[in-house]
Amino acid sequence: MTSNALEDQDKGNNIIKRVNKILESRLENDKDTLTALKELSTFFTENNIQSRRNLRSKIEKRSLDINEDFLSAFRKVKESLDSIYSDVLDMNTAVQNMGSQLNATKAQTHHLLEQTAKLQAENQKICMQEEITDAFxxxxxxxxxxxxxxxxxxxxxxxxxxxxxxxxxxxxxxxxxxxxxxxxxxxxxxxxxxxxxxxxxxxxxxxxxxxKSIESPGISQLLTKAMSKLQDRPVLFKYVVNEYCTHRRSVLVRIFLDALTKGGPSGTPKPIEMHAHDPQRYIADMLAFLHQAIPSENENLLTFLKGCDKIDVTEQVQEALTNISEGVCTPLRVRVEHIILSDISVKALYSVTNLLWFYHQTFTQEIGEFGGLVKGLKELYEQSGETLINQLTSLVKKEVESVSIPPSDLSPSPGVETLLSLLRDLLSVAPVTDSRHQYPSKIVGCVLEPLLQAVNISASRLATTDMAVYLLNCLHLMQTTLAFYEFMDERLERLQAQCDAQLDTLTSEQASSLVANLNLGPIYTILQEQGKGPLSHIPGMQPSSLNNFLRKLENFISMPELLQLPQVNCLLSGNHRTLVQKRSIEVIVAIYKQLYQCIHDPTNLYENPSSFISRTPQQVSDALLGVQPE
Structure with a gap:
């Protein structure tokens, strides 16, 4: 192909591409085109051939109009800027003139400015001094x-x-x-x-x-603050506390006497002295009233001294409570002593003693052991206890006279029962939870020691076996009486030691009776004297002689109660009966065991010992005791 043909072909291809591009374009995506069309629509109103021919000239004319409008507007802006520039030049000239005048004036007034600055500094200094003085x-x-x-x-x-x-x-x-x-x-x-x-x-x-005007309750905050300030002056502080204690002591005495004679408001509760016929309740009500009043005084004192942090408040409160509570000592002592010295029963007197002991311990914890009320209660407690012991001693002395003759059945005599019943009544008055309470032990000693002495004297007239049984019955009754009360361990150990001695005596008597009834005496004597040759050749140890013992032993095994001492059945304690029987049978079993070993010893020359003595010691023990002997 020639070059011209190629050029024509390229042009045709370019045209095709442009046409395709135009066909493929989308006006809705081209913002510039859309804006141009929108503006065109404002003056292009008729779409005809004449309008299309004049469109270009219209567009150019419209563009020219717009530029002329812009030029006109800009001319006005330029004129405004020229005016502003002229004003700025004038202002600059004026400022320069003012600066020249100011420099001239400043040069003329330099001394005046120095004086003004100095005066201002002095003024500031004076103001600062004034502020410092005010702050000071x-x-x-x-x-x-x-x-x-x-x-x-x-x-x-x-x-x-x-x-x-x-x-x-x-x-x-x-x-x-x-x-x-x-x-x-x-x-x-x-x-x-x-x-x-x-x-x-x-x-x-x-x-x-x-x-002087405080009523319980009634400690004001102002008074509490006053005490916190007065603690810096110990003398003044002590005077105020003493004045407070004096007033509260008189108030406590007054309300105590009112409770005794007038009772509560409108007669409820009733006056305490209405129960003067009942010693226990009378004293209990008085002490309970004080026990209720003292904690209230304690709380008031704690409030009174709440703000004090430079003293020992606990010690001060205890001293004050001691002072306040001393006022009621005299009326309380008079009434309690009247009850103690009057003719009242031993049981009522012990109840009073227990009440005094309980409240003595209670007030000791609240007031301290050196308080007048605590000391007074201790003295009353000791006085009541001594009176109790004296009355109880006289009563026991009368009762032991009926212990002289033991009954025929060897049971404790009526006098023993009476005194132990009295002891039970006394010990059951109030539970004792403090080992320092001395009178329970004294009461027990006051009753038991004369009773034991009387029982021993009356038992000394009896035979050995009867005496052991009678004493065991009395001692058992005493142990039973004391076993339910605390702090009686030492006394029970003493009674148990006496019981053991009588059990040994009764066991010896029972064992001796069994040895005699079983004809074991000669046999035991021969067994203790071994070494004189074979036992089978010694008189009394031949098989024919031993058969008598073995027959009696079999009868005893089948009916052991036949050889029991009748006095053993009189023992009140089943444990005592069992122990006496066991120990006495153990003696028989021990002798039988020694005999059994000797018979089975070949050196003693017994023929066919297994057929001769068939029961082993273990079998005899099991048959008589049901357990292996120790």
Whole structure:
């Protein structure tokens, strides 16, 4: 192909590509085209041949109009900028003129400015000094309101605020002295000390007066604060506490006497003295009333001294309670002593003793052991206990006379039963939970020692076996009586030792009776004297002689109760009967075991010993005891 043909072909291809590009284009994606068409629609309203021919000229004319409008608007902007530039030039000229004038004026007024600056510095210094002076006065002097609060007759919260302020200023003066202002600090400290002393003196008189009008409950917060401030003056503090205790002591005595004679409001509860015929209730009600009143006084004192942190509050409260409670000692002692010395039963007297002991321990914990009320209760407790012991001694002395003749069945005599019944009644009055309570042990000794002596004297007239059984029955009854009460271990051990001695005696008598009835005496004697040749050749140890013992042993095994002493059946304690039987049978079993071993010993020349003595010692023990002997 020629070059011309190739060029024509390339042009045709380009045209095709352009046509295809135009056909493939999307007007909705071409923003510029859309904007141009939108603008065209504003003036191209009719689509005809004439309009299309004039379109180009219209577009060019519209463009020319737009440029003319822009030029007109820009001309106005330029004119405004020229006006502004002219104004700026004028202002610059004016500023330069003013600067020249100012420099000239400054040069003329330099001295005046220096004087003005100096005066301003002095003014600032004076203002600072004034502020410092005001701050100093606020920090180290009392305000008029605070001075009025310290001098007013009535004590209020403002008074304590002012007093606290005095203490704070006095403390701050120490720091002031360290800064080199010793003279001012000392003057201020003297002034504050004077204020403080005067305030504490007024506070002391107010608190002393206020203590005389306190009713329980009624400790005000102001009084509590007053005591916290007065603790710095121990003498004044002690005077106020004494005044409080004196007032509360008289109040406690008054309400105690009212409870005794008048009773509660409207007669409920009834007066305590209405129960004077019942000693136990009468004393219990009096002590219970005090036990209720003392804790209330304790709570009031704790509130009274709540703000005190420079003293031992616990010790101070105990001392105050001791002082307050001493007032009721005399009326309480008079009434309790009247009851103790009157003719009342031993049981009622022991009830009173227990009540006095219980409340003595209770008040000791609340008041302390050195309080007047505690000491008074201890004295009354000891007086009541001694009176009880004296009356009980006289009563026991009369009763032991009926212990002289033991009954025929060897049971404890009626006098023993009576005294032990009395002892049970006394010990059951009140549970004893404190080993320091001495009178339960004294009461037991007061009853048991004369009773044991009388029982031993009456038993000495009996035969050995009867005496052992009678004493065992009496001792068993005493042990049974004491076993239910605390702190009786030592006494029970003594009684058990006496029981063991009588059991040994009765066991010996029972064993001796069994040995005699079984003809074991000669056999036992020969067994103890071995070494004189074969036992089968010794008279009394031949098989024919031993058959008599073995027959009796078989009868005893089948019916052991036939050889039991009749006195053993009189024992009240089943354990005693069993123990006597067991020990006495163990003696027989021990002798039988020794005999069995000797018969089976070849050196003793017994023929066919297994057929001769068939039962082994274990079999005999099992048959008689049912257990292996120890």
């Amino acid at each position: 006065l606020r920090s180290f002097q009392l305000s008029k309101t605070e001075l009025m609060a310290l001098r007013e007759a009535n004590i209020t919260e403002d008074f304590f605020g002012a007093l606290e302020r005095v203490l704070s200023i006095h403390s701050s003066c120490r720091n002031l002295m360290q800064c080199g202002h010793q003279t001012s600090a000392l003057d201020i400290m003297d002034q504050m000390a004077m204020y403080q002393e005067a305030a504490l003196e007024r506070l002391y008189r107010w608190a002393q007066t206020h203590c």
